[in-house]
Amino acid sequence: MNKREISKILARADAACVRAMADAIKAEHEAVVVKAPEKSLTMIQLRDPVQETLFYLGEVIVSEAVVELEGAKGTAVVMGDDFNRVLDMAVIDAACNRGVFRQFAELERLAKEQELAAARENALFLKTMVNFTSMDSEAAQ
Amino acid sequence: MAYVAVSGGEEAIEASIRLLEYYRSGTEMDLELEVVENKLSLLVDRVMSEAGLYSRRYAALALKQCEGSVEEAVFLLRAYRSTLKRSYDTRTLDTASMRIVRRISAAFKDIQGGQILGATYDYTHRLMNFSLEHEDAPALQSRMREELARQNPVLPEPCVRVSDSLKEEGLIERFPLDETPPFDVTQNLLEFPASRSARLQTLARADMGFISGLAYSVLRGFGQVHPTVGELRTGYLELEVPYLQNESESLWIGEVLITEAEVFNAADDKDQLKLACGYGIIFGRNENKAIAMAVLDHELDQGGDYPSQNEEFVLTHGDSLEMNGFVSHLKLPHYVTFQSKLDAVRKTRRKNHE
Incomplete structure (x- = not known):
């Protein structure tokens, strides 16, 4: 799993699940906070599909934290102001970088759960797909 | 005095x-x-x-x-x-990859990926629902959750744009990728002529009433009249920032709900061989604002004598904070300036009586 995949799962997971994973790491390894959770802004950069220019749409609030675990740094950035979550995510990232993260099975379970939820919601939207039938008068044109 | x-x-x-x-x-x-x-x-x-x-x-x-x-x-x-520092710009996003919750076209009935109505008030009867005065909110939530749980899962798939096929046919102009860093209206004073990035950011933040009214003026004849909504889509955009410890990796930081509109207009090129496009995108579900933005984007490309075609008029008068601040300041004490106005009138009256 790459950083994007792991952070996507953790950012969407229940806070208690993320806490449990971070607690399991902290029970065996010492994690030191290098940069305490802090709010800042992230600007959304898009490409305009009409003229292919880059532009800024607007900002989101993110929280960021950095921890160190036995010499390995871990960083987390996530939308919102949930400082506990971002700190737990930084601990998990540091554990990954240190090579001591052992809960990939749990991450995969969460990913499947999230994928299923998104697919169910998508099905709800797809129920509103229109099936057009040409009327006689239109077909005649 | x-x-x-x-x-x-x-x-x-x-x-x-x-x-x-x-x-x-x-x-x-x-x-x-x-x-x-x-x-x-x-x-x-x-x-x-x-x-x-x-x-x-x-x-x-x-x-x-x-x-x-x-x-x-x-x-x-x-x-x-304004009290927060900015730490990141996201990786450049392409809205083609969004997780769609609504997507329609007024230009073609059959579009690749289909027309998905999603949630819309368009087809509702505008009758007051008095049962909502005493709604059972927990029952509503559990009913919707049960409905969700009954769905047969279908993985979301990104949809190609309606404009892509027109570009392939050469009916809409293709532009080369422009990597110019965007102008940021939150950090720089807007100058004219404004770059396209400044225009899009300004319109995306504009007061909905202001740009809807301007777009309406275009439709009523004070502009290039009737554009066609080629595609209107609402969905979730996933945001990523560089992972600073190794910039070849990214962190997924969350997703935002956006609405995007592309409008097609009659050919405005010299040879009248291509359709012109306008583009609008905004935070959240607000279709009229996205469409109005796309209408104005094209009007500003077009240029002309109408207010909607005047870049400075459109881009400097629609910011909620600025417009309301300026109008609002009128009610603050202007004792001295008003006294001088009064003095001027009194002086004139005296002169006329002499």
């Missing part, structure tokens, strides 16, 4: 601010932010869009703080964001 320093008013001002609390005290019931976020989501969307800051929770809080005033809520969010 001279300047006169005045003091006093502090106690009255404090009492006035306390009186705002009085206006929010008419009930013992609290307005939970979760309720505002989830049940007034279109209002929350509008505030986020005009503030240029996507934060559902803070937009709900701002609305609660100012009795639901959009311009005050925008002011609060803008003021708050």
Whole structure:
């Protein structure tokens, strides 16, 4: 799993699940906070599909934290102001970088759960797909 | 006439601010932010869009703080964001990859990926639903959750754009990728002629009423009349930032709900061989604003004598904070300037009587 995949799962997971994973790491390894959770802004950069220019749409609030675990740094950035979550995510990232993260099975379970939820919601939207039938008068044109 | 320093008013001002609390005290019931976020989501969307800051929770809080005033809520969010530093720009996003929740076209009935109505008020009867006066909210939530659980899962698939096929046919112009760093209107003073990036950012943040009214003027004949909505889509955009310890990796930081519109217009090139396009994109679900933005984008490309075609007119008068600030300042004391106006009138009257 790459950083994007792991952070996507953790950012969407229940806070208690993320806490449990971070607690399991902290029970065996010492994690030191290098940069305490802090709010800042992230600007959304898009490409305009009409003229292919880059532009800024607007900002989101993110929280960021950095921890160190036995010499390995871990960083987390996530939308919102949930400082506990971002700190737990930084601990998990540091554990990954240190090579001591052992809960990939749990991450995969969460990913499947999230994928299923998104697919169910998508099905709800797809129920509103229109099936057009040409009327006689239109077909005649 | 001279300047006169005045003091006093502090106690009255404090009492006035306390009186705002009085206006929010008419009930013992609290307005939970979760309720505002989830049940007034279109209002929350509008505030986020005009503030240029996507934060559902803070937009709900701002609305609660100012009795639901959009311009005050925008002011609060803008003021708050100015206290925060900016740490990141996201990786460049392409909205083609969005997770779609609604997608329609007024140009073609059959579009690749299909037309998905999603949630829309377009087909509702505009009749008051008095049963909502005493709604069983927990029952509504559990009913929807059960419906969701009954769905056969279908993985979301990105949809190609309607304009892509027209570009392939050469009916819409293709532009080369432009890597010029975007102009940022939050950090630089807008200059004219404005870059396209400045235009799009300004319109995305603009007051909905202002740009809807301008777009309406275009449709009524004060502009290039009737564009066709080639595609209107609403969906979730996933945001990523570089992972600073190894920039070849990214961190997924969350997703934002956006609405995007592409409008097609009659050919405006020299040879009349290509359709012209306008583009609009905004935070949240606010289709009319996205369409209005796309209409104005094209009008500004077009140029001309109508207000909607005048870049400075369109881009400098639609910012919620600036327009409301300026109009609002009229009610603040202008004792000295008004006295001089009075003096001038009195002098003229005296002269006329002499």
